[in-house]
Every structure is written in C-alpha cells, then in structure tokens.
Amino acid sequence: MAGHSWISSLSHISLLLLILSSSSLAAPNSPWMREARSRLAKSSQLSGSLSKRFTNGSCDTAGPEDFKAPKANVWSGLTDVEAASVTKWLFRMSGLNLTNSSKAGEWDNTLLLVELNVPNKTDVLPYIDGNASAPERWAHAVLDMRASEDPVLADILVGPLPIDSATTWMPLEYPYTKKSGGKTRNLDADSGLSYEFRCNISATIADITMDLWGGTAMCKKNDSLSIWGIDPVWQYDGRVTRWVQFWNYPTDEFDALTLLPLGLYFKTDETGRDPSAWKLEGWLYNDVFYPTTAEFRSAYFSANFTKLPPNVAGDWSGTDRRGSELPMDALPPPQAVRAGPARYSVDQEAKYVEWMDFSFYIGFTRDRGMALYDIRHKGQRILYELSLQEALAHYAGGDPTQSGTAYLDTFYGFGPYAFELVPGYDCPAYASYMNTSFYIDETTHTHINSICFFEFDADYPMQRHSTGTYVANTKNVYFTVRSVSTVGNYDYMFSYEFYLDGSIKVTVRASGYIQSAYFAANEDYGYQIHDALSGSMHDHVLNYKADFDILGKANSFQMTTFVPTMETYPWHDRPRNTMRVNRTMLKSESEGKIFYTGNGATQYRVVNTDKPNKYGEYRGYRILPSDGTCHLTVQNSSNLEAAVHPFTHDLYVLRQKDTEPRSCHPYNGFDVYDPMIDFSEFFEDDESLEQEDLVVYFNLGMHHLPHTGDLPNTVFTTAHSGVQFMPVNYYEGDVSRETRQMVRVDYGEGKKAEVKTFGQDEVKCELDMSSMEEGKDLSGYVGDVVIRKFPYDPNDPYFETDSIS
C-alpha cells in the first residue's frame, strides 16, 4: 500500500474510501448501469449438470441449476436488511452521537463499519456438525469517535439480530489482547488538517519546489505535487512524529505516483489535536538534514548546493503495450476452454461451493477479504478456517520515508479493494463468479464478479508411468477460487487451489506498481532503476490462519526431519554414513514459533494421534512451502515494535481459542507499542499442543529488491509465494485414482496399441470460440454497485452515488 494523500482535507481513512466511491461509480440510470444491476440481481453462475454425451453439434457449455448448500453460511456477512437495520439502530443511540459521514467534520463521531461479527467456532460447530440451530447473529461495528480530545476507534457488537427490543450494543473486546474496552487511539483523526499543515509548510518553500520541479503542493486543485510519507507514524516518547516526502503526480492516465518520489522530506511533530501546537522539525535533502526552514533555504540558495533531478512520468511508467512487435504475436495464443457444463456447484446465496469431493463456504470481511470455512474432503473437515490475516510490506531505505514504511494493509482493508476480475485475464474466460460487498459511509458497495471459480487442466499430469509395454497417465485437473485486492499500488492475487489427490494450495502473487525511493543515499537499499529512482527493498509478509481439524478437533503437530547420521547395523562390521528420519511432536505453545529448517529438511504435519491408520501411522496433512517463501528480515522492527510478532517466523502453532480468532487487528499500527492484538501474548499461557484443537498461522513472503524489470509493474511470474497442504498417510492410497480423467495405453509386441479411457466422454462438438470472446467481454466492466444503508429503502436500494461524496 502506498500513501494516497493526494486528496487533501479528508481523514486518512475517508480518503481511501473516497478513492473507491468517487471515481468508479456510474450514473445510476445509464443502460449499462441497469445491465450491471441486472447482473447483480440474478445469479450469473453456472453450476454443473449431470453427465451428457458430447456428440457432434454445438458444445453445450450452459446449464445453471438449482443447488443448495447443506447448511446456512454463518460466515457470509450481513444481509442488506440486517446492515441497514443495524445502521439505523446505531444512529438512534443518542449516546453515540453519530453523524452521517457525508456531513461529519474532524470532531464528529461516525460509523465506519457494519458487518457480521464472525461467530465463535465453539458456537458454530454444534450447528454445522450436528442438529443445533445456527448461532446467534451479531453485527460488528466500528465507531470513529472523534468528538474528543482523545479520539478512538471503537469495535462494538450489536445484537442479537434481527434488531428488536432486546437488541443491545457492547464493546467488542474478547478477541483482543489489549484490554481497552475494544478501543484503540485514532492517530488519523485529523488527517485532513494534517495535510493542510503540510501544505502550509510546503507553501513556505514554493519557490524552491517551483525551481526544482516546476510545481507546488498548496492544497489547491492544480497541485502538481503530493506530500505523504511514513506509515505507521512514529510513536516513541509519547509523541506523534511524521516524515513526509514530495512526490510528482503522474502527467498521464497511469497510476504511477509511487514511481515518482522527489527526494525532499520534512519531519513534523503532530502530537495532540491542536494544529497550532504542531511543529515542523526539519528538512532532509540529498542526505543532509536541516533543522529549520531557514537553514534549508539558506543552503538551497548557496552557491554550492547540488540540485538533483526529478522523477517524471513517461512511457516508462505506463503499462500499455510498447516496444518492438513480438514475432507471431498477432496470432491468437492458446487458451483454456470448457466444452461442457461446469463440473462444480455453487450456491450463490449461501456462498457455498462443491468440486469433486471438496466443499467449502466463503466468508468475506472488510479487513481481510475472502476467507474459506469448513473445507471438507470426502465429507470430512480438513480446515475449519483458511484465511488471510494481514499483509505486511516492510520497507527500508536511506531516507526516512522508505525507512519508516511498514504497511499493515488490513488498515486499508482487502475487502473494499477486491475489484471486479477481468475475464480471460485474471481468470479463464469460462470461469464463474461471485460478488462481494463492503460497507462504506452508510452504504453497502458491491464489487460484481470479484471472486472467481474455475477448473483448469494443468500443463502437466497428476501421475504417469511408462514401461516397455504400457503407459498410464492421469490428468491434473484442479479447481481454483480466486480474488484480487489492489491495495493502492500493489495488486495481490489470492488463489486457493484444490487437487484430485486431496491437496490444497494457497498462493499469493503480487503485481502493480512498486513503491520506490528517491535515489539519493539509497545504494545500500536498492538498485538504481531510473534517472533518479531507486527500487526500494522491501519484504512482503502475508500472515494466514489455517485452523486444521484432522479427523476432529484433537490434533497434534509433528515434525519429521531428514538428518545425516553415522549408524552401525547388525549386518555390517563398520559404521555407515547415511541418513534417518527424526520424528518429534510439539509439546506446547512455547515451542510453537517455527523457522523452516535449512535445506527443507523438516516436514511439518498436523496429525491426529488418536486415530492412526491401520498400520499405526498418524493420519494428517502436511504443510509444505512450495513456492519460495520467507519471514520478515528486520529484527525488532523500529517501525512496528510490538505489532511485528506475526511476521517474525515461518509457522506458528497455537491452541484454538474463541478469544484468539485472529493474529492481527487493522489498527495495530495506531499503537505499535501496545497494539490491539499483540500476537506474542497468544503464546504466553504456553498451552498444550498435544491432541488439542490446533491453529496454524503461516507466512507467505517475498523479499523484493526491485530492478528495472519491475518497471512499470512487477510481474506475477517473479513475485509469488505459496504453501501446499498435502494428505500424508491420510488415505489408504492416492485418491486421485478415483478420477476418470486418465488413460492407459498397452502397446508393443507387434500389436496395435490398446487404449483404455475409463469412461471418459470424448468431446466431439463444435465450440464457438466467439463464446469465449463473449465470456471475456469487458465493455460492461463496472466499479461499485452501491446500496444505501441509511436511510435505506429496500424497494429502491440503488441510488445516485454522487450524493455521498
């Protein structure tokens, strides 16, 4: 996430929301907007139909079908009616003194969020595993309580739903280690004033910015410069200190702001809510610090002052096609197609999916975006929850803004930035989609087609074996659910893949614009990649939660390590240099912070020791980093302090507790010495990890040292990280043997080859490739569809979005 402070006079949070709401919304009555609404209103999904013969004629790819989840989805979010009723109810609580966000100033309280409070696992299991009724529904709301010298963001619960006379609200505190009544201080309460403060400072050197870059940042509409900087702000000694940098706005239509640093920085003390008490504390240019503006001005206008060049947008910073034509590139490349109906079932309303022997429910929250729940294989739960927790992008640099940057992206939220996916690009042309919603400013915004589902035939098989007399070969057809969130400059592509052998792969890939550094004094932190630009080194570390339930809740964590050894055997008279397997179990949480061993020597498994297989081996799932990952390089980060703990190791194993549902809070950066969730505290009670309900947190990460190939955008082929969950001794054999998508060819000995296809249908039909083109028709691409929550009219929920901003 890069800063987005080029729009002044709004709070940091509102700023980000405005980006979403201001530019991507259409006039409500345009024809294509009606089309978009119609896509929203009805399910656009295909679900599989029963087997059909695929004979000559047109391929039949259609076939939507009624399909119902076995249970209601208790994680999928509030209905529009629920959210509206909670919003209305909270606005009536006079003690909260809420103001409509469109009218609120710095000293008004607003309602930042209304969404489902994800129910406790303890309350859910009797429902999904038994005959108990569904758990009570409660709303989770966030209040931005700014009408105070000490502004706070307050997590509260409202419920039970539906709203009636018994409805109450209470502070939401139990998931947090900080015992503050669910409140954290809001260091951004005056971010609009803060930007004005910066403009005023900038104005004092407008002659210099004009001289250096031909532009100014004065909080005017024609500003050609932006001023933003570190995140989180410095919080030591009880002060609030900011470092900010000047940036060039792109002069074209591309989003290259984060490639255009200008290398002039200043530091402010913005402690407290009285802007008149805020102070400028100095300037930095070309690695020289000037404590006052006078000193900076004096130096600047001295004879020997070195002026450095700006970074300016150009062809190099746009993503459009450029350069020489590639040979034969005018011909269409191969593409994946589906010549028959979808082979999976989606209950759009319940957000429930079945593919082959897998099933799962989908949840979606503002902070963390898509989450999967109750992932089962062959009817048996493997994971209760599999979800992103937080994405850290920790930078370093020779300048204070890069050095001081450690984005915790749930602050911005993965939900609001899960844009519509691009068919044929983000997902195959034949993919199915699901919508997602998020709450902003008393409205529910819907991103159409922001989760996709598709089957794919990998470019390599699942299994093969050749001999002199036969060859056997099985297709590797897998199923993917995917969402993409673009948090500012970076696009995170989140994929969950399901395989015929029972394995599950979690992948994150990164593209989009790097946040770069001005090149002065940055040699130890990056390559110079353009005229005055340095690729700013940073670690992406994405923390995930994997709540395994292997044959029930009581699980253990086994480590199996390949070790070199010298052994003596009864069958030989001298010792032998060989290797063996050491098996150990984690005993308690004090052992639960894990670095992957060197050379990949250790295999990590969640097992159930009470339910061994018939050979006495523990059934379980292995956790295998499959795609290059890492934890955070920085030790005892000065930027994150106590908020760093979820990122310092590769794996964490903990006992599941309803009071520890997640590793991070979106406002952890507002109080880094005492964050809402201090993940390290989860380990302090040192609970047993032997046959307990275990939760594994794992990190996917990338050390990114941007180079010229990252211009204009980082490419997915190089920025990726993944982990695979594999059944190990879980089944009696390889379950991919169940698929028909295999072949055996017996050949040789003078005979014509004999081909066994195991009941596969031969696809003999004409596929209209135009239907694939239509599948990726992008003319209806749309931003948000907005449903107002307050005031809410269920008969006309859509409204003209210009009215809210």
Added chain:
Amino acid sequence: MAGHSWISSLSHISLLLLILSSSSLAAPNSPWMREARSRLAKSSQLSGSLSKRFTNGSCDTAGPEDFKAPKANVWSGLTDVEAASVTKWLFRMSGLNLTNSSKAGEWDNTLLLVELNVPNKTDVLPYIDGNASAPERWAHAVLDMRASEDPVLADILVGPLPIDSATTWMPLEYPYTKKSGGKTRNLDADSGLSYEFRCNISATIADITMDLWGGTAMCKKNDSLSIWGIDPVWQYDGRVTRWVQFWNYPTDEFDALTLLPLGLYFKTDETGRDPSAWKLEGWLYNDVFYPTTAEFRSAYFSANFTKLPPNVAGDWSGTDRRGSELPMDALPPPQAVRAGPARYSVDQEAKYVEWMDFSFYIGFTRDRGMALYDIRHKGQRILYELSLQEALAHYAGGDPTQSGTAYLDTFYGFGPYAFELVPGYDCPAYASYMNTSFYIDETTHTHINSICFFEFDADYPMQRHSTGTYVANTKNVYFTVRSVSTVGNYDYMFSYEFYLDGSIKVTVRASGYIQSAYFAANEDYGYQIHDALSGSMHDHVLNYKADFDILGKANSFQMTTFVPTMETYPWHDRPRNTMRVNRTMLKSESEGKIFYTGNGATQYRVVNTDKPNKYGEYRGYRILPSDGTCHLTVQNSSNLEAAVHPFTHDLYVLRQKDTEPRSCHPYNGFDVYDPMIDFSEFFEDDESLEQEDLVVYFNLGMHHLPHTGDLPNTVFTTAHSGVQFMPVNYYEGDVSRETRQMVRVDYGEGKKAEVKTFGQDEVKCELDMSSMEEGKDLSGYVGDVVIRKFPYDPNDPYFETDSIS
C-alpha cells in the same frame, strides 16, 4: 531407478537395453508400424504462419511452413549414415576385436555406444557467433572391453567425420579428472553370471522361499521371485560386495515390482572374474544376520522363528481407476486449445526452435537426454548450455539394500528411456513434437514424439493493476519444451519454460513407482504404508549445468543479501532496527560451493560487470529456486564416496573449461573412490571467478518420505522442484510490455467502459473439439523405431527387431 535384474544371464547394461528392445517393438510390416514410420519420416510439426484474421468459420489450426535454423546444429547428434559408418569402421579395427552384441559373451568386446562427441565451446563459438566454419565432427564411442581379466569400459573418440583414410580413434580422456586413458573398470562385466550365482544360492533355500512366499528364484522361466539389490556395489578394501534382496514379481500387468520387497537379504563377495571364487557371506532376515546358510536354515526351522508376511500385488498397486465415482467427473473437464496456427517455429532437422524473442538448439545424448544450447533472447545469448548432468536417488534404510542404494541414473541413461509422450496428458493435445534417437546394439532406436513443444496460457496473468478508473492486465503466455524419461520405476518429467518477461524456468517432476523397503526394522527410515511395506526415505538430487553468457563470456557472480541491521542516520537521533542489502562477488572457485541462505535472504546473479546499464547497475540474470529444492542430506555418503560431490551443495560456480564439460560420468558408480569425474577436483585450481566465462551447476532436489498417498504412484503435484532464471537490471524495463496479449479497460465516472486490446485478434471461429480428441489419439502409440547401424543399408534401414535379441 530400481533394479531390473529379473531377466537373468545378461550383463547389467545389456539387461536394461533388452527391456527397451524386447517388448516395445512391433512387427515391422504391420499397418500401424508403417504409419509410425511415416510419422518418423516426415516432419509432423506445425510452425507458425503469418497473422490471419480469425473470423467466423472453422478455426485454422494448421500451417506447417518451411523454417530454417540460422546455423547448423553442432550438438544434435550423428546422422544415421555417420553412426553407421563409425560402427562399421570400428568393427574393422582388428585391435579392438569387437563382436556383434547379439553374439557376444562375457569375454567378448562389444561396442556400447556411438554418438556425437559434443564439441568444445571454444570450437563452437567462432562458428555460431562468427563466420568460422563448423567445428570438426567427432564420434564418441564406448567400448565394453570384457576380453580381459580386468574388464574396462573405454571412452574413445573417432574422427574427424566423415570417415575417410585420415580417420583415427583415440582414447577420450580430456573431460575426465581420472587420468586412466578414458577407461573405467566394469564391475558389471559378469552380471549374467552373477545372477546365476544368486539363483544357485537361492536354490539352496528353495524350501524356505516356497514356505514363505510360495515361489522360487532359480533362473527359470517360471520364477515368481526376483533377486536384486544395491547400486553401486560396495567397493571397500578392494573387494566387490553385493547385498541383494528377494522381490515378488507382480501377478498382474502393472509395473509394481519395486513395491514388492520380501525382506530376505544375502551378501556375496564377487571380486574378480572367476565365479568359482565368489562367496556367499551371510543372510539377513528380520534384522538378524546369519553368517552361513546353515545357521539361517537352522534358525528358520527352529520353533521360535518369526515368519513375516510378503508383499503381494493387488488393486492397491495398479494405477487404473478405482474407488468411488467423483461427482460430475463424467463431464469433460476444461482443456487448453489452440484456435490458430502455432506461434513458434521449429526446424525439425536442425532441432532449432524460436518462440517470440527466444531461440535455442536442442541436443540429445544417451546419458543425459535432452539439452538446450545457445539459448538467446532478443538475439543475445543468455545460456550457452542448459542441461541435466545426473540424477541421484539416494536411499537409506534399516536393511542393507535400501541403505546401499544410491542410483546414479545416467548409468542407465536418460536418452534410451525418453519414451513417446502421451498427447493430452504429458503435453496439451495441440502440442508439437520432435523425435529422439539413441544407439543400442549396433542400431539406432528412435522414440517418436519424445520431446514436445507448446505454448500455454497460465491460469494467472503476467501483470495486472486496478485503480478506480482503469484496470490493466497482461496474459501470461509461456512456451514449454518437455521430455519425460522413465528410468525403471521413476518417471522424470523435465520442462524448460520461457516467459514473456525474459525469464526461464527449469522444472523436474517425479511420478511412477517408488522403490520401497520391507517393513522390518525400517521405522527410522520411513512410514509403514502397506501390510509389510515401508516407504523408503530417499533424496532425489538432480544436478544441472547452466553455462551462462551474460552479454559475452566474461561474467561475475554476485550475491545480494537482505540482512537485518541497526543503523544510525543523519536524519534521526537514535539508531533504528531495519534491514539493508549486502552485495558481494565470488572471487574464485574456492568460494564457489554454495548453500542457499536461510529465509531465502540471498539473491544469486550472474552479471557482467564490464557492461553495466546506464545507471551503473550490473546487467544479469538471477538464479531463483522457485519450487522447493534441496541438496543431499547424507554427508560423506558411504555409498557414493568421491562420486557424491555434485550433490552436496545447492549451487556451484566454476570457470568454464573445455576440459570440464560436465559434472558426472555415467560410470562414476563403478569406482566410487576414484570416479571418472571427481567433481571436487574442478575446484582445486581455485581459478578466478571475476569476469571469466562462468558455469553454474545447480541442484534440483526433493526429500521424499513416501506415505500411503504414494501408492500406487507418486503424484507430480507433490514431487517437484524448480529454479527460475530472471533478468535483473538486464533490460531497461519489463519486456513483457511488448506483447499484444494485454488489455486496458477505462471505466467509471458514469461512462461505459472503454476497452483497449492493443491489436489482439478476436477469435471468432468454430473449433472442432474432435480435432483435439484426434490430437490425442493414442491408438498409434509406439515404442521404438529401429535403424540398424551394422550392417547398415541406407535404402532399407528398418528391420525386424526380433533378430537382435
């Protein structure tokens, strides 16, 4: 590679060859054999045609076209005429005293191999980079000189070609560290007699084998048991010691021999060529060693002897479909199709390929299979050579056969086992293919369609970026060249992938049957996975050569490491915990053995420091392990001794020398204390690595701890390893910006989305899916097509294969 000694009375090497030649060859005059010949005779390839509009109507996927490599392929092997003439010439050398292999006994000399001697880089560069003529062609032959008390395998050179009066032969010695005139001892010269020796021992306990397993191994046609064991054989104290085990033959058509160990072992001393001097040295059963047959018999027939169960083939060991039907699996899954002509060019004769801005030549050898040469991007060479060197499968176990097994698979050879690929399974249905050839028994065998080429559109894009006003997205279309070699029980799938961003990925995946252990006393070395079966722990370590030439031959090796640090800056009054990049260069070969650093902290790059980019950064290619890899766990392996050195580290950096063309010799296992190539000696001269011609050897590896999911076969989804070569600061920006396969959608602000497609053709045609089915028609699947080299008749090269065995 598992042992294959179930056919008795032939040498070990001939045995393997017989497997290839005996069962997979057809009667030469059958109709489908004529079809196979016709496929062999003419190019079956498509190369791309120029751009066409794809309008309504049938999709045009055809279009073979003349395409010629810019230079002759100096690595592609001998012509049939060359190989035949060398064979004929050598048979006339009376001093060699060669006997036709079909008639040869243990004391006859035979000609094991005739193929191209890969020319020296020094001799090739003036040709491929300049106007020099092609280097002289020399044949590399291997003589099996068994007419001696000290049998040797001799590498010789024959040339220059074509054969004329000036032709000579000489020992091939310069590529080997062992200065033995190109000769290594042959410990398998009497392998047929050795198997008879084992049968005779087995016969002495036939009552016991009948009692335990209902079968015998007596070198008879109806043997139901096989006896084979360690590889390499033990060589300490100047003796040749073998440990062998009884195995059950499968009772069905599947190749599950290596899943059927029986847990009875014996040890022999087979030093020297006189079988009458060979000795039985003891028996092992259930972890108890019996020095003599009498002691074993006595124990066996005692009252308290524990008899353990056998492993017997069954449904569990076959690969056919079994188990419950998967939902909707009767419907056809998605598949990749090509609705237009191929977008790459293949010169079948020169084995030269161009795709987009990449080009390369293909070489193929008996030992190492497919190799790529002169890999260029945008006309500039990136790699002179990229090739597999050796594949080690190092086992460990509580029994002597598993403990003693460390297959060096080039002994068996990757060339002869590169079987025909299965269209639609090993490669997409629309892939193009190339044939490969290998020499056996005075004949050239051709595996039809054993290398495939295809473009593929990944299930995720190359690049994307969303904003509130536009989304930009680029397809990730890549090009793959692939071969599969099944060396006994294991199928290795070798892929080289080329990407639009200039990166290259090398992947190996493993499937097929594991070699397993009998379960007694194996707890520390594997899981119990079936009734009397243990999954035998093993390390796969595949050594590759990557001869980089970055902007010329003079290159350096840079390591760039993310390190945590505490730093003090001019802009802050207290130290900060952050990170920085340390850059170092390898100075000389003594620093050239590299373990990957923990947490992926270090980036490894081949750079050219003489040719920095305009910002002063070194242009280069990064070497990134991308898919989980490892080096050998065992330290100072008792099995491999001095032959272990290429497998002990992750990366090796050396100065390129014509006298060090490869890291391993296929017969290294015949003299493990003094192998033909002792890789460690390459480092002893400690040559400079600064701006020299560098060669990188890297290992791809997998720690494999087989579990029930490996039954019947290991699946590719879990057994894989890869490395990626990425341009870093090599180009001025991301070169994938050159493709047309991208889109930008401008949207929002009440407007209908505007879609820019950058000249992409929309594909509007009907694709006959039957053509995809035909593309994977397997009824013509064929084993080898054989061309006799001696006597050779160029007008009728095919012959009835029964005549040779």
